[in-house]
Amino acid sequence: MSDRRVDDAEPTAVADGGVAEGSAGGQPALDETADEPELDRGLIEAWAAKMISNPDRAYRATFYVATIFFLVTTLFPFYWLLMVALTPRGSLSDVGVLTPGGFNPIAFIEIFQMLPFHRYVFNSFLIATIATVAVLLVGSLAGYVFGRLRFRGRNVLLLAVLVTSFFPPAAFFIPLNRLFNRNVDALRPLISDGSLYNTPYAIFIPLSAIFLPLSIFILMTFYSQIPDGLEDAARVEGTTRLGALFRVIVPLSAPGVATAGVLTFISVYNEYFFSSLMTDGRPGSWAPMLEGILRFQGEFEVLFNLMAAASIVAVLPVAILVIVAQEKIVSGLTSGAVKE
C-alpha cells in the first residue's frame, strides 16, 4: 500500500521545480552531478572533483609538481654554489639566496694557484677510472657465471656476494686501515715502503670491493638475457668461453656495462669516507679531490668561495661523463628487463 503512495508522489516532486534540476533526465543526472556540483564546494573540493572526473589532468599536474620539486632540490644547491663561488672573499656574508654578493670569477683560477687542485682532481679521476675498470672486469666474469651458468650453490653464493654490499662501509674501515698501514714485505717490489697507505690502491681496492656487488647484479641481469645460441655460435666459430664473453656478450650488453660503469665511477669519485681516511691528504699521496676541497678550510678562516668553486670544478668530469653516457644509461636502467 505504502509503495503505491510513493509512486504517486514522485511525479509531483519532479513537477515541483526545485528538485527537478538535479534529477531531470533520470539516469544521466548522476554524471552531471559528478561534473557540476550544485552545492557550493570549496575551491579545493571543486578542484578535486575536476581531477576525479579527468584523471589525466591529475597525472600531468603530479608529474609537473614532482619534476619541479626534484629539479629545484637537485639543481638549486648547484646554482647557489655558483653564487657563492662568484662572491669575493670579503663579502661572503652578503651572498643572497639568488644573487652573488659581488662578481669575482677569479676564484676559479685561484683554486689552482693556492693548491694544486688539478692534481687532486686527477687523483680522484684516476682512482675512479681504475676502480671502474677493475669492477667491470671482475663484475663481467662474475656476472657471466651467475647469469649464464647453472651450478650447485649458485643462489647461496649470489646472496653472499650481495650481502656484502649491505654492510656499512665503515664496518670495514678499522681492519682495512690497519692492514694498509702495515708494511707488507710482499709488496716491497711494487711500493717502496711496502705499505698501501698513501697510495691509490688504499682507496680503490676497498671501494671496488664495496661497489662490486651492485655491478655484478646489473651485469648478471644483462648477460643472462643474451640468447645461448649466440654464445654457442661464437664458441663454435672459434672463441673460448671468455672470448665469447668479451666479443659477443659484453658488446651486446653495452647499456648494462655503461650503467654499471658510470654508477661505479660516480660512486667512487664521490666517495667520502675512505677517500678522507686512507691518505694523509697531500696531493702527492694520491689524496682525492675531496681532500683538496677540505684544504680550503684554514685554521682561522674558511674560504667558502674557493670551496664552492672547487666543488663546481670537481663536478665537471662526472657531469661530462654522464652527458656522454646518458643515452646508454637510460636505456640500460629501463630496458634491461625486456631485452629480446
Added chain:
Amino acid sequence: MASVTLEGITKRYEDVTAVDNMNLEIRDGEFVTFVGPSGCGKSTTMETIAGLTLPTEGRIDIGGRDVTNLPPKDRGISMVFQNIALFPHMDVYDNISFGLRLRKYEQEEVDRRVQEAADIVQLEGMMDRMPKEMSGGQRQRVAIARAIVRKPDAFLMDEPLANLDAELKVHMRTQLQRLHRELDTTIIYVTHDQAQAMTMSDRIAVIDTGVLQQVAPPLECYNEPANLFVAGFIGSPAMNFLEGEVVDDGFESEYTNFDFAPATHGVRTGQEITVGVRPEDVYLERDAQKAASPTKAFDAVVDVVEPMGSELFVYLLFDRDVETSAEGRGEGQLLINLSPDAQIAEGDDIRVVMDRKKTHLFDRESGDAITHTLE
C-alpha cells in the same frame, strides 16, 4: 671433410638420461639426419658432437681424431643454429668472417673466402647490412655462409629451417641439398620434421628417449622400420596399427582377422603382436587387384573424408560403435589413402583389403619388427 664416429655416447643430467649409449658411424661426405620427437635427445647428441656439452661417457672421433674433450673451436666443425644466432652487433661481412678473423687469416684470404661463401648462398651486395635489416631467409643464408666459409670437416645443423615460413622452408631444403652436393662435406642435420629428414638425407638416425632406434636410408626406414616407434614416426600420415594376437592360422584382433602361416614368420600362437599397415597399402575391395597380394576384405564405415587434392585421406571405423578418441587414431580406426576420384562419402559402408606384401608385424612386448611382408 671427415667421418664422425660416436662410441657409446651417454649424457646424463642429474635425474635424466638425455642420450643413452649411442653408437654411430657417419661416413665422410655423408648427409645424416637425426630425427625424433622433441626432447628425444637429438639436439643433445648434436651438442656433444659440437663440444658445447661434454658427454658423461663415450668417445667422439672426427676425422679419425679423438675430440671428446676438445673445446668446440678445435674440432674442425661449424654449426648452423635453430635461432640462426647471427651476431646482432656485426654486419654481414663481420658475421661471416668472424671465425676467419679469430684464426688470424690474411685480410686478402678472408676477403676471398667471404666472397666465395657469399656467392654460394647468393648474398651479393649485402655485406654491410646488419642482421636486423634482413629477412629470415637472408639471415639463414648468412648463417650458412658463416658455417661454410671456414671449410670445416663437418657441418652441424640444428633445426636450421625451423623458424622459416613454409614456402621458404621448402626452397631452403633444395638449396641445402644443392649445397651438400657442391661442398661434398659431411653434414649432420637435426630436425623433428620428417619431411626434411626424408628428402635430404643419405641416412636418417631415428632417436627416441635418448636411444638410437634405427639408422638407415630414408626409404629403408619407411619400408622396413626396425620397430614400432620408427614405424609410427616415419611417414605422414602415420602407419595404421592393429593390436591383436597370433592364432593357429593367422592374426586376430577385436575387429579384424586375416590368414598367414605363423611358423614361417617365426611367431607362435598366442603371441601378442601389432600389425602395421601404411594408409597407401589399404585398398577398396573393388581395387583389390592393385594390391600385390590382397588379404580378405573387411567391413568398414567411412568416418571422415579429407580431400587433399592429389589424394584422399579417408578415416574408417571397423564398426559404427567404435569410439573415436581426441588423442589420435585408436583401436578400430583405419586411415586409408585413396585416389581423388574414388567416389566415397562420409557414412558409406565399404569393404577394404590390405596388401599382404606391405604388411608389417611387430612384437608388442619389445616393439621390434618381426617381418615387413607376409608370405
